[in-house]
Amino acid sequence: MFKKILIANRGEIALRIIWACRELGIKTVAVHSEADKDSLHVRFADEDVCIGPARSRESYLNIGAVIAAAEITDAEAIHPGYGFLSESAAFAEVCKACKITFIGPKPQVLATMGEKARARETVKKAGVPILSGSDGVVADEEEALRIADRIGYPVIVKAAAGGGGRGMRIAADETELQRVFPVAREEARAAFSVPDVYIEKYLPSPRHIEFQILGDSKGNIVHLGERECSIQRKHQKLVEESPSVALTPRMRQKMADAAMVAARAVKYENAGTIEFLLQDSQFYFIEMNTRIQVEHPVTEMVTGIDLIKEQIRIAAGNPISFKQDQIIFRGHSIECRINAEDPVTFTPSPGTITSYHPPGGPGVRVDTAVHSDCRISPYYDSMVAKLITYGNNRDEAISRMRRSLEVMVIEGIKTNISLQLRIMNDPEFQKGNLSTRFMDRYIS
């Protein structure tokens, strides 16, 4: 087992990793930008190294700085969290070359599944259903129009090197496709350095269902059930839950099997998530996320399994610490992402939190790095906390979420707490009538 792990991340996930390391008796190294020098993850890690100025490019995304920090602290492994370098094949390669264990899949798997068009081809070959669309990257506008003609509008143009809901443009007809195609390529180049795009059929109102999987170096693959993440705004998730009310046991098994086929196709190791869209009882693979995800807590609540500890154990060469038939799925869990933004306009609201009080009691979990007097800087994403509830059934999970949101105090900045409360009180949400169009009614 590792003696020391460096956490190449910040905020709540960095703390989450520190908790797992403390439970495992592993020493921690926090790296941070100058803007984060007073952050909790820096305070609670055993050692800390400032790796650059506030800008992510020069700090959290700075491979050389992160590796240098691991070198001077003799860290044996690096946990990349989510975002930042967590899906960077280049970073994983550098770790390997420097004999530092990257806690995640192998560089080759990151490269294959990170190129989204290639990921589609890979799982298609393995027999996993995908949305109709291009065979790989679309060369030019003519090809785009041909493909769209074949599969039918509306279509969605996606960045091949993208992911996480970024770099996507929808086209309802030929004229619109001619307009958005070059824009999508330019956005892809600006955001991901690669202008490559691919095309998929755009479904009218699907549900977003993803499966959590774990793989180890002995070839074992297990699934830990699904999460429904249909409630999104601009492809950014707001509310996630497990299980999904939309799945019958038979559909769940079919999708879980497809997820494991996809994972086996790339000999997946460590934690990963297979994302599907479900429409009219048909499901389609859209992408694989080769990292631990923001919403991993809802899976932890319904399975009782600590995913971060499993990641660390697997990376240290151990097999997954349980078999598929030992996983017991119990109850229902919901997560609401609390963001520093205006609840109506969604404008980011950085600033100083003057007063903070989290909810508590049975079935309530808060994953956060904020506290009273802490500064929410404008340099990083706006999520300030994850509020997770668990109940014996969905109604109880909702009821606990409602009463928790009602008493959660975050003053000094604007947050979307009131928006989340509206969603919890929404009859459509309570009935489970979800789709990726759910938030349309909330956006003026």
Added chain:
Amino acid sequence: MDNRELKELMEFISESKFAEFEMERDGFKLKLTKEIAFAKEHAPMAMQAMTGLQAVAAPAVQPLLNPILPAAAPSQPAPAAAGADIYQVTAPMVGTFYRAPNPNAAPFVQVGDIVKKGQVICIIEAMKLMNEIESEVAGEVMESPVSNGQPVEYGEVLYRLRLTGS
């Protein structure tokens, strides 16, 4: 120690490069501290090196005498903007700090040296690569708060230079 000896000692210390001096003899304890404030903002100085040093040191020396000795030395006025011409060279990267190009070589710079803008003053090693760190200003090396072979983080102070404006 009589007053003349004390005065000579104080002058000697203030003209030296020592920032602090402490001495203890029977019934007598003396501590001298030069007050030099380190400011990140700096204004280039037009004064010559020697004059500048004296202007900083002389008024700043304040003898702190142990109560055993009844006589109190007159207090000196605080120097005006004594720290304005001190520049901190900070680490632009994470790694291991080395004063010399290799273990057998002489250090790039020592305290008292005058460095030119762009002159290599140290190495920070990371990922088996030796990165030469250049001084961004011209100045006299006053002190280096890091040790040879020490791990340094981004922003760590490596040297303090007194600006010479050339």
